[in-house]
Amino acid sequence: MIRTEELLLNVGPQHPSTHGVFRIIVKLDGEVITEAIPVMGYLHRGTEKLAEDLNFTQIIPYTDRMDYVSAMTNNYVLCHAVETMMGLEIPERAEFMRLIVMELQRVASHLVWWGTYLLDIGAMSPFLYAFRDREIIIDLFNELCGARLTYNYMRVGGVKWDAPEGWLDKVRDFIPYMEKKLDEYNNLVGGNEIFLARIKGIGKYDAQTAIDYGLSGANLRCTGVDWDLRKAEPYSLYNRFEFDVPLGKTGDCYDRYLIRLEELRQSLRILKQALEQMPSSGEVMGKVPRVIRPPAGEVYVRIESPRGEIGCHIVSKGKAEPYRLKFRRPSFVNLQILPKLLVGETMTNLITILGGIDIVVGEVDA
Amino acid sequence: MxxxxxxxxxxxxxxxxxxxTTSYPDVPFVMPDRFRGIQHFEPDKCIVCNQCARICPTECITLTGKANPDPEKKGKVIDTYDINFEICILCDLCTEVCPTEAIVMTNNFELASYSRDDLFKDREWLDSNNHNVRKDNNNIGAPAAAKGGAK
Amino acid sequence: MSENEEQNKEQNTEQNTEQNTEQNTEQNTEQNTEQNKPASSAEQAEVSISAEPSIVAETTAAPAVDPEREAKLKAAAEAREARAAAKAKAESEAAPEEPKTPSPKQPLLDETVALIRSLVSEDAVEEAYINEMNAHMPVIVVKGDCWSEVAQLMKTHPTLDCDYLRNVTGVDYETHMEAVYHLVSLQSKQDYAMKVKTDRETPSIASATPIWATANWNEREIFDLLGIDFPGHPDMRRIMMPDDWVGHPLRKDYEPLDPEV
Known part of the structure; x- marks a missing residue:
């Protein structure tokens, strides 16, 4: 007779497909998962504790490093929080620069997600194509603010640099190029039967579960809930532009895949409109006191990052440093559904589901 | 199918x-002008105001000044200036606040070394690091008159 | 003469507090202290002349520097009490002549508070105010014992319908600790902030995990970094720090093992 035992497998901290140092302890019965316990904290750098000693301009480089794939949105959430507290007005050109940069960042982040997701599933060429196109965006950012990944670009009251000569034209040329590439990606992967068989029907959940677990971003919209913070609670200048919010129906990985690619296309649409409406000259930094000291009180602002709702809760006692700074990180909250989704799946689907949630471990741990 | x-x-x-594809080590990679690489320091311009040390988020700059050896001029002159490159995050906040543009970033990023001691950059090294100095600095600390040179 | 001085002092401090209460219903406290200061400095100039004219002068009076300072301190302390009394009076009257216009969300807040008070318990809500800085978000401070029921009410009641828990933050004020729950209703787009206070020695707040599953890891993180216990949580253990870590790093009095870190 064959005796079966439960196997305890460590999808260990060092793993190419866990998108960072992230560990899942998986109890297996054959190839079927009976229980999954995520363990995190390997990348915990204590940003929230460090922030209690630094003033706000000094915290901005630290926010870059939380969700390093989408650093501009992190910069923005902190600057937006402080500006809400102090009631500052941002000059229009600065706001446009911020919006253009954030939408470019969304495109770049979704490209990273697309490339690495397909790499996890087993396809190698989409990864290189995605990174080739992301390289163009990163080079644009390099010209703009001097760094490829950790930009430290936004400041309380505006942005640091104005666009150099010819930068806006380069962005303008990038948009049709990227749209053509998106069609190419759909040809490459979208109809591929192997890919569809691996993704359709995996990791399903319904709208009530999604709302209960506090999911946000594409993870929430794949179930059909229409909640995009750019439309529901508009911030910055998003209410001036027309764009659609793609919604899914079934709540499985395939819907999330399609939604993210469609979001990429909509971001390009917003970029086109923003470049047309942008004022051709203006200040990029508003009138800010030399020492940034928000009045006592607390504030919670939230924006839509490529991964979901990123929020910043600041409690201030009127000093130049925050008394308590907390980031509501979307990857952290989105990851809670993982143990629930994995029960009853096979090991191969674990990687598919984990990639579909789109986490960045720097954000999970902060 | x-x-x-x-x-x-x-x-x-x-x-x-x-x-x-670019053949990187054989063909040097030219970074755009605003790229944030290791700093370049000019001791003559420094007025020992300590702003850079104060704003550094990781506290990697330490500096000491001494009284000006010229008895007529007032103010301090820089004596030692160290950047602990193990913790510098190249955020360029120090160049942003320097009132005299004594510290600026360069475009040099190839800084790997075999020993950790080499990563503690002192004044002489930073002074001699004057290749590829960044021209566009956008220095909010500098008074408007001094900005004539940059950009 | 010294008796006179003391009587003068008492009279003038009384006058001072009366003026303070009058001024307080309309003005800020800063203006008060500012008015005090120039008057008393003007009086120091008069000191050398005589004590008599200072009785006629408006605010604190004393011929020598030390009693004047004492009088100032005493006046400030009494002014503070008077201010607090005036503020309490103004709040309980719902101050119709407040210079600030009442927030547009105030009626909503009052409705919500009344709902909670009627359906859960009379003393469930300790404080309720509008956070103007944050786009007028209603903030409700809930008593710790009633938190579970209030949370259940916020989620299931058809007008409130707060089905989405956005964020749970733990804050360590040095005297007490607090957890802030940010809720939003996806249908009406109305957001609330619910605060629950707890003391520092044995901090414990009823867990919201049975009601919103989002709270699961958020509360684990707060337990890990701040030490607030959440009875009713299905899996209370450390999440970020290693399992055998001693201490709660985000507390204000935390001593790191390695000071250089």
Whole structure:
């Protein structure tokens, strides 16, 4: 007779497909998962504790490093929080620069997600194509603010640099190029039967579960809930532009895949409109006191990052440093559904589901 | 089957397209002007105001000043100036607040070394690091008159 | 003469507090202290002349520097009490002549508070105010014992319908600790902030995990970094720090093992 035992497998901290140092302890019965316990904290750098000693301009480089794939949105959430507290007005050109940069960042982040997701599933060429196109965006950012990944670009009251000569034209040329590439990606992967068989029907959940677990971003919209913070609670200048919010129906990985690619296309649409409406000259930094000291009180602002709702809760006692700074990180909250989704799946689907949630471990741990 | 063939078609087209690979170590990579590399320090311009040390988020700059050896001039002169490059995050906040543009970033980023001691950059090294100095500094600390040179 | 001085002092401090209460219903406290200061400095100039004219002068009076300072301190302390009394009076009257216009969300807040008070318990809500800085978000401070029921009410009641828990933050004020729950209703787009206070020695707040599953890891993180216990949580253990870590790093009095870190 064959005796079966439960196997305890460590999808260990060092793993190419866990998108960072992230560990899942998986109890297996054959190839079927009976229980999954995520363990995190390997990348915990204590940003929230460090922030209690630094003033706000000094915290901005630290926010870059939380969700390093989408650093501009992190910069923005902190600057937006402080500006809400102090009631500052941002000059229009600065706001446009911020919006253009954030939408470019969304495109770049979704490209990273697309490339690495397909790499996890087993396809190698989409990864290189995605990174080739992301390289163009990163080079644009390099010209703009001097760094490829950790930009430290936004400041309380505006942005640091104005666009150099010819930068806006380069962005303008990038948009049709990227749209053509998106069609190419759909040809490459979208109809591929192997890919569809691996993704359709995996990791399903319904709208009530999604709302209960506090999911946000594409993870929430794949179930059909229409909640995009750019439309529901508009911030910055998003209410001036027309764009659609793609919604899914079934709540499985395939819907999330399609939604993210469609979001990429909509971001390009917003970029086109923003470049047309942008004022051709203006200040990029508003009138800010030399020492940034928000009045006592607390504030919670939230924006839509490529991964979901990123929020910043600041409690201030009127000093130049925050008394308590907390980031509501979307990857952290989105990851809670993982143990629930994995029960009853096979090991191969674990990687598919984990990639579909789109986490960045720097954000999970902060 | 059709989806697979379409995908293969894209791959074959890419085989004949122009390559974008650069042969990096043989062909040096030119960074745009605003790139934040290691700093360059000019001791003559420094007025020992300590702003850079104060704003550094990781506290990697330490400096000491001494009284000006010229008895007529007032103010301090820089004596030692160290950047602990193990913790410098190249955020360029120090260049932003320097009122005299004594510290600026360069475009040098190839700084790997075999020992940790080499990563503690002192004043002489930073002074001699004057290749590829960044021109566009956008210095909010500098008074408007001094900005004539940059950009 | 010294008796006179003391009587003068008492009279003038009384006058001072009366003026303070009058001024307080309309003005800020800063203006008060500012008015005090120039008057008393003007009086120091008069000191050398005589004590008599200072009785006629408006605010604190004393011929020498030390009693004047004492009088100032005493006046400030009494002014503070008077201010607090005036503020309490103004709040309980719902101050119709407040210079600030009442927030547009105030009626909503009052409705919500009344709902909670009627359906859960009379003393469930300790404080309720509008956070103007944050786009007028209603903030409700809930008593710790009633938190579970209030949370259940916020989620299931058809007008409130707060089905989405956005964020749970733990804050360590040095005297007490607090957890802030940010809720939003996806249908009406109305957001609330619910605060629950707890003391520092044995901090414990009823867990919201049975009601919103989002709270699961958020509360684990707060337990890990701040030490607030959440009875009713299905899996209370550390999440970020290693399992055998001693201490709660985000507390204000935390001593790191390695000071250089």
């Amino acid at each position: 059709k989806g697979l063939l379409k995908g293969l078609g894209v791959t074959f087209k890419a085989m004949t397209a122009k390559k974008i």
